[in-house]
Each structure stands twice: as C-alpha cells, then as structure tokens.
Amino acid sequence: MQFSERIKGVKGSAIRELFKVLGNPAIxxxxxxxxAKECFPKEWAAETAKQLIAEKGDVLLxxxxxxxxxxxxxxxxEKVLPPLGITDATIDNVITMTGxxxxxxxxxxxxxxxxxxxxxxxxxxxxxxxxxxxAQANIVSVPMHEDGVHADELEQIVKETRPVMFxxxxxxxxxxxxxxxxxxxxxxxxxxxxYDMLVIEDDPxxxxxxxxxxxxxxxxxxxxxxxxxxxxxxxxxxxxxxxxCCCGNAELVRKMVIAxxxxxTHSPNLNQALVAEFINQGRMPxxxxxxxxxxxxxxxxxxxxxxxxxxxxxxxxxxxxxLFVWVTLPEGMDASEIYKRSVAEKLVAYVPGAPFYTxxxxxxxxxxxxxxxxxxxxxxxGIHRLxxxxxxxxx
Ligand SMILES: Cc1ncc(COP(=O)(O)O)c(C=O)c1O
Numbered sequence: 001m002q003f004s005e006r007i008k009g010v011k012g013s014a015i016r017e018l019f020k021v022l023g024n025p026a027i028x029x030x031x032x033x034x035x036a037k038e039c040f041p042k043e044w045a046a047e048t049a050k051q052l053i054a055e056k057g058d059v060l061l062x063x064x065x066x067x068x069x070x071x072x073x074x075x076x077x078e079k080v081l082p083p084l085g086i087t088d089a090t091i092d093n094v095i096t097m098t099g100x101x102x103x104x105x106x107x108x109x110x111x112x113x114x115x116x117x118x119x120x121x122x123x124x125x126x127x128x129x130x131x132x133x134x135a136q137a138n139i140v141s142v143p144m145h146e147d148g149v150h151a152d153e154l155e156q157i158v159k160e161t162r163p164v165m166f167x168x169x170x171x172x173x174x175x176x177x178x179x180x181x182x183x184x185x186x187x188x189x190x191x192x193x194x195y196d197m198l199v200i201e202d203d204p205x206x207x208x209x210x211x212x213x214x215x216x217x218x219x220x221x222x223x224x225x226x227x228x229x230x231x232x233x234x235x236x237x238x239x240x241x242x243x244x245c246c247c248g249n250a251e252l253v254r255k256m257v258i259a260x261x262x263x264x265t266h267s268p269n270l271n272q273a274l275v276a277e278f279i280n281q282g283r284m285p286x287x288x289x290x291x292x293x294x295x296x297x298x299x300x301x302x303x304x305x306x307x308x309x310x311x312x313x314x315x316x317x318x319x320x321x322x323l324f325v326w327v328t329l330p331e332g333m334d335a336s337e338i339y340k341r342s343v344a345e346k347l348v349a350y351v352p353g354a355p356f357y358t359x360x361x362x363x364x365x366x367x368x369x370x371x372x373x374x375x376x377x378x379x380x381x382g383i384h385r386l387x388x389x390x391x392x393x394x395x
Contacts, residue, residue: 005136006134006135006136007134009133010130010133010134011130011355013126013127013130013355021343021349024347026347027343027347027348027349028347028348028349028374028378028379028381028382028385029348029349029370029373029374030348030349030350030351030368030369030370030371030373030374030382030386031349031350031351031370031373032351032370032373033174033235033323033324033370033372034239034370034372034373035234035235035238035239035291035323035372035373036291036294036295036298036372036373038294039290039291039294039295039372040237040238041237041238041278041283041287044278044283045238045274048274048277048278049270049274052270052273052274052277053270056273059269060269060270060273061269061270062269063265063266064266064269064272065266066095066257066260066261066265066266067095067096067257068094068095068096068097068245068266068267068272069096069267069269069272069273069276071273071276071280072096072243072245072272072273072275072276072279073091073094073095073096073245074091074276075275075276075279075280076094076096076231076245076247076279077089077090077091077093077094077247079279079280080231080245080279081247084217084219084220085216085217085219085220086217086219086220086229086247089247090250092250092253092254093247093248093249093250093253094245094246094247094253095245095246095253095256095257095260096243096244096245096246096267096272097230097243097244097245097246097260097267098242098243098244098264098267098268099232099234099239099242099243099244100202100204100230100231100232100234100244100246101127101131102242102244102260102263102264102267103200103230103244103246103256104127104128104131104167104200104202104230105131105263106256106259106260106263107165107198107200107228107256108131108132108134108135108137109135109259109263110252110255110256110259111164111165111198112132112135112136112137112164112165114135114136114137115136115137115138116135116137116138116163116164117137117138117139117140117161117162117163117164118132118135118137118138118139118140118163118164118165118166118167119140119141119142119157119158119161119163119165119166119167119197120132120139120140120141120142120166120167120168120358121141121142121143121144121148121149121167121168121169121173122141122142122143122144122357122358122359122362123144123175123176123353123356123357123363123366124141124167124169124173124174124175124356124358125169125174125175125202125356126355126356128167128202129355129356129358132167139358140157140161140163140358141358141359142154142157144173144176144178145178146178146317147178147179147180147181147184148170148173148178148179148180148181148184149168149180149184150181150184151181151183151184151186151187154166154184154187154188154191155187155191158191158195158197159195162195162197163195163197164197164198165197165198165199165200166188166191166192166197166198166199166200167200167202168180168188168199168200168201168202168218169202169203169204169205170185170188170201170203170215170217170218171203171205171206171215171321171322172205172206172208172209172319172320172321172322172323172324173322174204174205174322174323174324174368175324175326175351175353175356175366175368176324176326177317177319177320177321177322177324177325177326178319179212179215179320179321180215180218182215182216185215185216185217185218185221186221188218188221188227189218189221189222189223189224189227190221192222192224192226192227193222193223193224193226196224196226197226198226198227198228198252199218199222199226199227199228200228200230201217201218201219201227201228201229201230202230203217203229203230203231203232204230204231204232204234204235204244205235205321205322205323206321207235207236207288207292208235208236208288208291208292208295208321208322208323209292209320209321210292210295210296210299210320210321211296211320211321212320212321217229219247225248225249226249227248228246228247228248228249228252228253229246229247229248230244230245230246231244231245231246231247232244233245233275235323236284236287236288236291237274237275237278237287241268241271241274241275242267242268242271243267243271243272243274243275294372295323295371295372297376298371298372298374298376298379299318299319299325299371301371301376301379301380302325302369302371302379302383303318303325305379305380305383305384305387306325306383306387308384308387309383309384309386309387309388310327310383310386310387310390311387311390311391311394311395313329313330313394314327314328314329314390315327315328315329316328323370323371323372324368324369324370324371325368325369325371326353326366326367326368326369327366327367327368327369328365328366329365329366329367329390329394330365330394331365332365333364333365333393333394334364334365335350335352335353335354335364335365335366335367336352336354336364338352338367338389338390338393339352339367341389341393342385342386342389345389346385346386346388346389347385348382348385348386348389350367350368350369350370350386351367351368351370352364352366352367353365353366353367353368354366356368
C-alpha cells in the first residue's frame with residue numbers, strides 16, 4: 001500500500017488504543033475523559049428525541065445546513081455566549097461542529113500548510129497534536145506551569161517563531177488540569193493582534209469547576225477578531241452526541257464551512273436539536289450543579305486515596321475543575337512501562353504522559369488519571385492497586 005507522507009509516523013491516539021483494553025470490565029479505567037454514566041440526561045433525551053421527531057421529523061431526518069442547525073446556533077449566540085462576556089458576536093460568527101475535535105481538524109485544513117508553525121502548550125491534548133501532525137505542521141511549544149503558560153515565555157516564543165496559530169486550553173487544561181493566569185490570557189489576545197496569529201481557545205472543561213474563581217475567556221480580551229472559541233458539549237451533556245459550537249472571525253468560519261462541506265456535510269440534526277433544546281429549556285445550570293457535585297466528590301475520593309496509597313515521591317496538584325489529575329514521577333521512571341504492568345498485573349488503566357508531549361524523550365515520567373468514569377469503590381481500589389505497583393517499582 002502506498003500511504004501518504006501525511007500519515008507516516010503519526011501514531012494512533014493513545015486514548016483510542018486504550019479503548020481496546022477497556023472492553024474488559026475487570027479493568028478499572030482512569031484512562032479516557034469519559035463522563036460518568038449517571039450524568040447523562042437519559043430519560044430527558046429519550047422523551048425529547050421522540051417529541052422532536054414527532055414535531056420536526058421532516059426537517060431533522062433530512063439533510064441540513066453545513067453551518068449547523070439554526071436553533072442551536074441561535075441558542076449558542078443568544079444564551080451561551082453573553083453570560084461568558086461575548087456580546088458582540090453575530091450569527092455569522094457561529095457554526096456547529098461534530099465535536100470540537102472536528103473544529104480542530106477544520107482549522108488545521110483552513111490554516112496550516114505543510115511546514116507552517118503551530119504553537120501549542122507542552123504538554124497538551126494529544127488529539128490536537130495528532131491533527132497538527134497530520135496537517136504536517138511544524139509544531140513548537142511553550143512550557144506549562146502550575147498557572148498555565150507564562151506571558152513572558154509566550155511572548156518570546158511567538159516573537160521568535162511567528163506561528164500561524166496558538167492552540168490553548170486555558171481552563172482545566174488537558175492533561176495538566178492547570179488554569180492559565182489572567183496576565184497570560186491578556187498577553188495571548190495581544191499577541192494575536194500584534195502578530196496576526198490565530199488563537200484557538202479550546203474550552204471543553206471550564207463549566208466543570210469545583211472550587212476557585214471563574215476566569216475570563218481569552219476571547220473577552222480579543223481586539224483583533226483573531227481568537228476562535230470552541231465549546232464542546234461532550235463533557236457537559238454527552239460525548240456520544242458529538243456536538244460542539246464555535247465563535248470566531250466570520251471569514252474564518254466561512255472557510256471552516258467550506259472545509260466541513262467536504263468532510264461530513266453537516267453534523268447530525270437530531271443531536272444538535274437535542275443540545276439546542278437542553279439549552280433553550282434552561283436545563284444547563286441545574287445539570288451542571290448536579291454533575292459538578294458528582295465529579296467534585298469523585299475527585300476528592302481519588303485524591304484521598306492517592307494521599308493514602310501513593311508513594312510520597314509521586315507528585316500531583318489538586319485541580320480546581322476538569323476531569324484529570326496529572327502525576328509526575330521522579331526523573332528516570334517510565335510511566336509507559338509501568339502502564340504495561342499496571343494493566344497486566346493490577347488491571348488498572350491510565351494514560352501515560354509521553355503522547356501529550358510534542359517531542360520524544362520528555363514527560364516519560366508523567367501520567368494522567370481521570371476520575372469521572374468509575375464509581376467510588378473502584379476509584380479507591382484502583383488507586384490502591386496502582387499505589388502498590390508504584391511502591392513495588394520505586395520503593
Ligand atoms: C482539550 C480537548 N479538546 C477537545 C476534545 C474533544 O472533544 P469533542 O468530544 O468535542 O470532540 C477533548 C476531549 O477529550 C479535549 O480534552
């Protein structure tokens with residue numbers, strides 16, 4: 001087979017590969033960022049889908065517009081964006097997507113030539129790295145700290161490398177859980193204007209906040225219309241629906257629509273209609289209160305268990321939100337090697353940190369734990385077993 005240059009050397013997503021072992025129910029998974037089953041609005045979705053098809057079946061079961069299902073675009077524009085401080089957008093700034101993953105793919109198609117420089121946080125969401133590699137980008141990175149990237153380092157790297165875009169997850173970053181400080185948020189918007197650099201503000205986790213103060217979106221500091229906000233409904237409503245919205249420059253959004261025409265024509269109408277109803281019926285605030293109470297409890301259980309069973313040399317911070325705890329082992333320890341033993345001997349899965357880094361050889365001593373997908377007793381049991389394994393290996 002004569003494969004493209006593009007696909008050569010791009011590995012399968014470590015998380016997608018993980019789904020293969022997760023078929024075994026004995027495995028306790030701290031792997032993918034799956035929401036808890038009890039957090040899906042199942043009864044509501046069943047009733048509402050039936051009603052939607054009865055009332056609007058002719059439209060919903062037909063082909064729809066590539067830009068997205070209009071009631072969802074309007075709900076996002078009129079109900080979701082203004083409370084976030086975005087009040088000057090119009091419908092031409094908004095499209096819907098088949099998950100924010102598709103947003104990244106469309107933006108890569110629209111913005112990246114082979115060799116174009118793309119700036120990412122180090123470490124960052126491995127799905128984004130995969131997309132930018134497939135687009136044959138020259139990926140450069142800015143280091144993450146406890147409070148996200150630092151304004152001075154960001155400015156320096158942008159000056160030196162002149163990226164076409166900066167991809168950032170400012171709030172409850174995947175994988176580190178870090179929240180970008182306000183200075184860096186302002187600097188990001190300033191650099192976007194100064195260097196005509198697109199900023200992708202990927203924001204799937206900000207609504208999952210358990211403590212601390214709400215942070216302003218980078219988009220609220222945007223003076224040049226160079227910041228595009230991606231809002232996924234995967235973590236808050238359902239990842240299986242594959243629904244996300246974005247708000248960005250109208251010209252850019254138009255190009256994304258053209259790329260989407262040749263990708264999946266449009267996102268599924270019924271799924272978009274469900275999310276639109278969820279927003280328009282005003283269900284989101286109570287739903288977020290509910291899922292945040294579930295997840296903050298799971299986080300506390302995981303952290304308590306880690307305090308009890310993990311060796312002291314395994315370092316981690318308490319995240320204020322999101323779905324992950326990021327662990328750093330002493331230099332020289334290899335979380336990918338430990339992972340093999342963890343799955344085989346302890347029946348516990350997590351995601352080794354290396355695939356979240358853009359360069360080989362760094363981050364091998366890190367790994368990511370998800371706390372939302374397993375019930376309380378399995379979180380405690382899994383952390384106990386993993387802690388035992390770490391102590392067996394590292395003393
Ligand atoms: C930072 C980040 N962006 C995007 C995605 C993909 O989201 P979606 O399900 O909307 O494609 C994820 C999923 O884990 C994520 O963590």
